[in-house]
Amino acid sequence: MSTAPPTTTDEAPQPAAVPAPTPSGWAPLRPLVLRLHFYAGVFVAPFLLVAAVTGFLYAGSFQAEKLVYAHEMTVAKVGDTKLPISEQVTAARAAHPEGTVSAVRPSPESDATTRVLLSGVAGVDADHTLAVFVDPYTGKVRGALEQYGSTGALPLRTWIDDFHRDLRLGETGRLYSEFAASWLWVIAGGGLVLWFSRRRALRKVRGTSGRRRTLGLHGTVGVWAAAGFIFLSATGLTWSTYAGANIDELRTSLGQSTPSVSAAAGGEHAGHGAATTTGDADHGVGLDTVLAAARAKGLGDPVEIVPPADENSAYVVRQVQRSWPEKQDSVAVDPSTGKVTDELRFADYPLLAKLTRWGIDLHTGSLFGLVNQIALMLLAASLILLIVWGYRMWWQRGRGSSFGRPIPRGAWQNVPPQILVPCVAVIAVLGYFVPLLGIPLAAFVVADILLGEIAHRRGTAAAK
Numbered sequence: 001m002s003t004a005p006p007t008t009t010d011e012a013p014q015p016a017a018v019p020a021p022t023p024s025g026w027a028p029l030r031p032l033v034l035r036l037h038f039y040a041g042v043f044v045a046p047f048l049l050v051a052a053v054t055g056f057l058y059a060g061s062f063q064a065e066k067l068v069y070a071h072e073m074t075v076a077k078v079g080d081t082k083l084p085i086s087e088q089v090t091a092a093r094a095a096h097p098e099g100t101v102s103a104v105r106p107s108p109e110s111d112a113t114t115r116v117l118l119s120g121v122a123g124v125d126a127d128h129t130l131a132v133f134v135d136p137y138t139g140k141v142r143g144a145l146e147q148y149g150s151t152g153a154l155p156l157r158t159w160i161d162d163f164h165r166d167l168r169l170g171e172t173g174r175l176y177s178e179f180a181a182s183w184l185w186v187i188a189g190g191g192l193v194l195w196f197s198r199r200r201a202l203r204k205v206r207g208t209s210g211r212r213r214t215l216g217l218h219g220t221v222g223v224w225a226a227a228g229f230i231f232l233s234a235t236g237l238t239w240s241t242y243a244g245a246n247i248d249e250l251r252t253s254l255g256q257s258t259p260s261v262s263a264a265a266g267g268e269h270a271g272h273g274a275a276t277t278t279g280d281a282d283h284g285v286g287l288d289t290v291l292a293a294a295r296a297k298g299l300g301d302p303v304e305i306v307p308p309a310d311e312n313s314a315y316v317v318r319q320v321q322r323s324w325p326e327k328q329d330s331v332a333v334d335p336s337t338g339k340v341t342d343e344l345r346f347a348d349y350p351l352l353a354k355l356t357r358w359g360i361d362l363h364t365g366s367l368f369g370l371v372n373q374i375a376l377m378l379l380a381a382s383l384i385l386l387i388v389w390g391y392r393m394w395w396q397r398g399r400g401s402s403f404g405r406p407i408p409r410g411a412w413q414n415v416p417p418q419i420l421v422p423c424v425a426v427i428a429v430l431g432y433f434v435p436l437l438g439i440p441l442a443a444f445v446v447a448d449i450l451l452g453e454i455a456h457r458r459g460t461a462a463a464k
Helices: 030-068 085-095 155-166 171-197 210-237 242-253 287-296 351-364 369-397 417-433 435-463
Strands: 100-105 114-119 129-134 141-147 270-272 303-306 315-319 330-333 340-344
Touching (some): 030 171, 030 369, 085 100, 085 141, 085 287, 141 155, 155 171, 171 242, 171 435, 210 242, 210 351, 210 369, 242 435, 287 340, 417 435
Antiparallel strands (some): 100 114, 100 303, 114 129, 303 315, 315 330, 330 340
């Protein structure tokens, strides 16, 4: 939830003047959660700040993209009848003969252009395609732009997406976003616990000033936004490098992987993930017959047609709508007969596959369109404010113009074993599945113990 915790003097752990607290209740754990919340907030805040700023920009990029690329994405004039898909592809290839046709996205709306996607084009990233925009009524090419991902991100959104995901540093940069996602839910959850365990009279904002007011603002906004932060953390981890791989492995072991329609001409659902066919556009019966076969099976717009990879492969037609209600059905069509050889309905996906799809689309702002994007921008703005207020509280906790005092160490020593041992076990399991949480946490605990021991020995030596 936050990046620097509420730390009034009544919250800081006090030297024990009496025997250790009773081994039950919240009291023994609160100082430990407070210390974890404080240090996690202080050190993770820079990573979260970058994620929040870039996430804010990404949420707004959907609408910005429509403005910046309006010429390519929309037609000059809506006509009466759209040309056959094969003719639109021919027009695109006449203007751009380079590369091969990897997919075709027919115009999904009356004023939208058709996208003919080309792979293997010189100067285009290997993971991207060149999208050629064709007026479906006249066959006129209205432009070509580099495109990335299943949502059809164009250069502006792609650049922001890369910056949010990995700071445009490649696989090494992805560690930053996974680190931030790994810790966001811990900070948010710890802040929630601390806020609701705080005396009600100390939570108010009205009538307060100084550090009390900053704490009130920090806590109030954090409480309202915490559920969103936990959701963003969980869904962000599903496609991260290390935690994402563990989640995929767990889903596979439970039989909950995302299925895909078979691209083999024979049929039967195959493999996991998206089909990876590429090639030229018209094979056998051609694009128009293939699209008609998919329409007959109920696949409405928007759809993507993927040509066969070779003579033993089928066309794959899949719906690509990520907004609610999602359209994710897909079929395979035999290029020699035009008959559907395999079909897969989103309704038949395993539960975890559906939840993963919904979670990712909600995280990226696709699921509920503009409302979703505004909500994400508000969450990002809230996180930025919480970071600023968190550091301000740390400053206000200090003396004069210096930054504040840290939370005293040693809080774990007052936690009864019957509470501490299960907590350590849970953290160990979480750390295994989310290594960028577990490894830094273990390093912090070891360093904290060593520093505490060094300080204790120095104090003992000075007393002699």
